[in-house]
Amino acid sequence: MFPTPLGNRDLIRAINRSIILNTVKTLGPVARAEAARQTGLSPATVTAITADLIAEELIFEKQTGDSSGGRRPILLAINPGGRYVAGIKLMEDHAVGALTDLEATIIARQTVQLPVTEPEEVLHTLAAMVDDLLSQAGVPRRKLLGVGLGLAGIVDSERGILRQSPFLGWRDLPVRDLLQAKINAPVYIDNDVNTLTLAEKWFGLGQDVEDFLTVTVGRGIGMGIVVNRQFYRGWRGGAGEFGHTVIDPDGPLCDCGKHGCLEAFVSDPGILRMAYAALGRPVASVDELLALAEAGNGQAQAVFAQAGEILGRAVANLVNIFDPQRIIISGEGARYGKWLFDPMCAAVNLHTMPGLRQDTLISIEPWGDDAWARGSASLVLRELFESPVHREPVIDES
Numbered sequence: 402m403f404p405t406p407l408g409n410r411d412l413i414r415a416i417n418r419s420i421i422l423n424t425v426k427t428l429g430p431v432a433r434a435e436a437a438r439q440t441g442l443s444p445a446t447v448t449a450i451t452a453d454l455i456a457e458e459l460i461f462e463k464q465t466g467d468s469s470g471g472r473r474p475i476l477l478a479i480n481p482g483g484r485y486v487a488g489i490k491l492m493e494d495h496a497v498g499a500l501t502d503l504e505a506t507i508i509a510r511q512t513v514q515l516p517v518t519e520p521e522e523v524l525h526t527l528a529a530m531v532d533d534l535l536s537q538a539g540v541p542r543r544k545l546l547g548v549g550l551g552l553a554g555i556v557d558s559e560r561g562i563l564r565q566s567p568f569l570g571w572r573d574l575p576v577r578d579l580l581q582a583k584i585n586a587p588v589y590i591d592n593d594v595n596t597l598t599l600a601e602k603w604f605g606l607g608q609d610v611e612d613f614l615t616v617t618v619g620r621g622i623g624m625g626i627v628v629n630r631q632f633y634r635g636w637r638g639g640a641g642e643f644g645h646t647v648i649d650p651d652g653p654l655c656d657c658g659k660h661g662c663l664e665a666f667v668s669d670p671g672i673l674r675m676a677y678a679a680l681g682r683p684v685a686s687v688d689e690l691l692a693l694a695e696a697g698n699g700q701a702q703a704v705f706a707q708a709g710e711i712l713g714r715a716v717a718n719l720v721n722i723f724d725p726q727r728i729i730i731s732g733e734g735a736r737y738g739k740w741l742f743d744p745m746c747a748a749v750n751l752h753t754m755p756g757l758r759q760d761t762l763i764s765i766e767p768w769g770d771d772a773w774a775r776g777s778a779s780l781v782l783r784e785l786f787e788s789p790v791h792r793e794p795v796i797d798e799s
Contacts, residue, residue: 412789414450417442419788421450422459422479426786430463430476451477458483458544459503459785479503484546485538487531488778490593491552492620493518493568496527499774500534503546505604505782507771509538518569520579528583547587549780550580551596551773553621555639558591564637567621567656589780593617594641595632596776597731598625603779603786606729606764613727614719616643618712618734618741621656622664626723643719644668648711667712669734676704687737694740705740712741713748720753720761727762735768 417440424436431439437447454460461480481502489498493515500509511530515523531548535541554566561577581588591599598615601607607615607627615625622644626633634640644664645657652661653674665671669687676684679700684690693701716728734741742765750758766772 415789417446418450418454419786421447422454423786425451425454425460425477426479429460429478431478432474432476434474436477481506483544485535485540485544486546486778486781487534487548488596488774488776488780489527489530489548489550490596490773490777491523491527491550491569496523496530497771497774498527498530498534499771499778500538500540501775501778501782503782503785505600505775505778507775508540509534510771510774511537518571520571520574520576523569524576524580524583527580531584531586542586545586546785547589547781548580548584549596549777550576550588550590551593551777551780552576552590553593553623555637555642556590556592556595557638558589558595558634559638561588561590563590564639587781587784589784591777591780592623592625592638592641593773593776594623594625595634596780597772598627598632598729598776599783600772600776600779601625601729601731601766602627602630603782606727606766610726612723612725613729614723614725615729615731616716616719617732618667618730618737619669619732621668622712623732624719628723643715646715646718648715663711663715667708667715672704672708675707676701679704687734691737691740702740705737706744709741709744710748713745714752716745716763717749717752717758720749720757724757725761727764729764729766731766731768731772733768735765 420440421436424439425431433447433451437444451460458480460477463476463478481504484503485500487498487500489496495512495514498511499507501507511533513526513530515526535545552566553568555564557564561575563571563574563576565572577588577590594615594617597617601615607613611630613627617623624641624643626641645662647661648663648666649661653665654660655662655665672687673684676690690701690704694705746763
């Protein structure tokens, strides 16, 4: 047992609350006695905290369990419709929003175009989107637990400040406080790839994985890092700018202002640039290029193969540096399928240090338009389920 500082009773209760809530989420429906046994907390503590959680509509008493000879136990389960969270992915010209229940199931969705990038107007549009989502789902505002916002760039999630956005041109903007004032509900912001990684950690392929990376391919190239079940964001919140690792210093100009970044080769604009050089004519979209590849056009296939090989070398470096259990490839680019990812996997196999590759599982995540918004909603769910002190010992308060 670790010593407990005096005056930390509220912190201990918050830790125990998150422990019980996660136990119900993981094992539920579960009896109070079993929850006490699993957590090591006293029955009195479990009873007191679950009473509060029921009053807050976060959990509820479900069907009775099997009897072992005495009275049938009452089971506890997460109450999906007790509270709701909104998630928004903000992009350079549009925003995607979703309203989810406490199990991250989407019950309402919306996409709005953003004709301007002036912060005041954009944030006003996002606040209106939250109202529309609640109205669409018939959910009263009192049931809104909070709003999560994901966007590209360097984000100080602790302070709620967008330090720098390559697409919107915003710098050192207190986005959280500005949006919170318009919505009148808690707001949490983070880099968009971190939000997607968070959704994988709580509800997806990263649920039972200690160390994993999420790599996104699409308009840009991003990465989320989970080490020992905890996010790694770096000193300024900028960790994971995988797309801005330099492949060729004499390469094409990147959106960040540097030359030869991975993103300049493998993002959608980078692939279209290579397609122009290969086909000798402009290609309107990567979807058009994909259609050409699937129709048997060798030049289009070669463009994806070149981009995949470059991405594979970069991913091999990630394996060599992080030695992760799993790498999840996600984002809009997941739809490029075998044309991009077969060459990528071949390059990973070729360039990874012997002894590391066979222990790293690489998964291509099927892509849906709601994934970004669902990831942003997970920012709020994290605040609900995650302990206020990582790896804090269980200390009974009774």
